Amino acid sequence: MASSSYKACGLSQRVAVVKILFRTVSAAANPQPKADFLKGEPHRKHPGMTSLNTLRLPQELQVAAQSVIQKAQVTQLTDRCHKLINYLWSRKRMVEDVTLRQKALGLEKELWEKAMQKMGDIDEEALRNQIRKRVLSELRQTTYHWNSLKYDEELGVVYMASRLAGGFAAVTRALNEIKKRDPSFAPQSLLDFGSGLGTVAWASHLHWGDSLKEMVCVDSSGPMSVLAERLLKGDEEEAEPLFKHVYFRRFLPVSPKVQFDLVAAAFTLSELPSVKEREDAVITLWRKTSSYLVLVENGTKEGHQMLMDARDTLLKKQEQIVHDPRPARVFAPCPHEMMCPKLAREPITPCNFQQRYHPLPLSGHHECQTEKFSYLILSRTEPAQEGTEGLEWARLIAPVLCRTRHVHCHMCCTDGQLQHKVVTARKHSRDVYRCARNSDWGDQLPIILKVEKDAESDSE
Missing domain, CATH: 2.40.50 (OB fold (Dihydrolipoamide Acetyltransferase, E2P))
Structure with missing residues (x-):
């Protein structure tokens, strides 16, 4: 039966069948050795793979978060969550004074030239006042008004309901880059700047719980630190923390010589208003880094640009780094230390990545969501040879x-x-x-x- 169906095939089909059979026999007779860069791993788990499957919050963290939200009884929680997410995603950097001044001067010059083209007597003083009023009015309407977020207990709960799972997913994915590519790295100390709800501590404990002996969480918001501590205790006031050696602080350690194996700042640079404050913060964090510095932001043009500014600061201003002379090296995601090619193209698009995750089981949340984020990892160690010549x-x-x-x-x-x-x-x-x-x-x-x-x- 098979023989007759084969004869019924056209010449081209028979040739194709013969080729497939020949390849199969050849492959079985002469199996190809795997390339050296695979390091014995199958192709589906090759050394360059750092992406993760859909993530879930640790069970203890999810139960604690649900308990806190239920006790808070925040009115219109779903609507407030959507508004907060939209606000954070659309947030821009504060317009610097220099930029604002240049814009004002340019607009004033343009209005003055238009006025000069008109014939007749001109009262220069009255015209100058009129132009200034128009410039101020224009600037108020077109300039982005940046405001700092002040978290009280209620807004902290709204933030937790909307951002806990997504933030945890982004940080876990970024830290997995280090876990996968540097398996010998076993940090004993962690510094989390702008710790918020403590997602960095939870993600770090997931990866290196056996080695971490000290986790310092620094956040200027008292209510947020209180919420983070409640989550750590399973929302039971008298309970022991689910993992120990976590310390909550309002300020960074004073001594410039104190360093941590792993330093992180997740969604924190966007909370600093000016370029100067972000630059100072990044330099301070790098001084306190002995191995890896991890920065994570929203996967928007603004978030990506802030990370690229931080990258330039640490690569080009080495003279400001004291006590530890080891230079900064880009570990991830960039495979080079040149200007980001995405910033050289028009229209500019952010370099971002995504991680699927299961949100908190609350009203209005879908089964799975996607966190889009940008990240930057800098290292003090020499890059490992991740392949062959x-x-x-x-x-x-x-x-x-x-x-x-x-x-x-x-x-x-x-x-x-x-x-x-x-x-x-x-x-x-x-x-x-x-x-x-x-x-x-x-x-x-x-x-x-x-x-x-x-x-x-x-x-x-």
């Missing part, structure tokens, strides 16, 4: 599009350029191709330089 790791900056026998990959490469590569087994090797098919947005992908150079010479 002739191979580099690029960062996937968009979802991977898998098609028949090829994969579309948008990547940020080690030469500081954005590239769109169509990865195939024939052109890039079977191992790289299978790694690409199993990778996701935010992972690293191995690029064999020899193959790339050969392809370029062939195209010429």
Whole structure:
């Protein structure tokens, strides 16, 4: 029966069947050794993969948060959560005084020139006053008015209901980069600046609970620290903390020589009003870092720009770093230390990533949500050799599009350029191709330089 159906096939179909059979037999007879960069791992778990499956809050944290929210009985909680999320996502940086002054001078000059074109006698003093009023009115209408958020107990509960799970997901994903790429790293001390609800402490405990001996959480908001401590105790006042050695403070440690293995600031830079305050904070945090500094912000243009400003500060102002002369090196997500290529393109788009998570089971929350965030990890240690000679790791900056026998990959490469590569087994090797098919947005992908150079010479 099979023989007759085979004979009924057209010539081209029979040739295709023979080719497939030949490839199968050849592969079975001559199995290909895996590339060195895989380090013995299967393609679906290759060393560049740092993305995570859909995350859930730790059970103890979720139960404690639900208990706090239930006891608070905040009116219109769902609506207030939506408004707060929209406000935080659309938030911009404060307009600096220098920028505002330049804008005012430019507008005043433009109005004055228009007035001078009119014929007739002009009362210059009256005209000057009129122009100033128009300039002030224009600036009030067009300038973004930045306001600091003052968290009382009720607003803290609203923030927890809307941002606890998403913030935990983003921080956990960022810290997983260190966990995966530097498995020998076992931090004993943590400093969390702008700790809020303590999500960094929970995420760090998830990754390094066996080694952490001291976690210092610094936040200027007393009510937020009280909420964080309630969560840590399971919302039972007399209970012992679910994990020990967590200390809540209002200010950073005074001594400039005190350092921590891991320093983090999640969604904190956006709470500082000026460029100068953000720069000073980043320099101070880096001075207190002995191994890794982790910064996380919303995945907006504003959040990404603040992280790039922090990156430039630490890479270009080494002379301001005292006591520890080891220079800053970019660990993630950038595979280079040049200017972010996304900032050089118009229109400017943020370099961001996403993490799926299960929100708190409250009214109005869907089963799964996606947290879009930007992050930056800087290290004092030498970068590990993550592959073999002739191979580099690029960062996937968009979802991977898998098609028949090829994969579309948008990547940020080690030469500081954005590239769109169509990865195939024939052109890039079977191992790289299978790694690409199993990778996701935010992972690293191995690029064999020899193959790339050969392809370029062939195209010429």
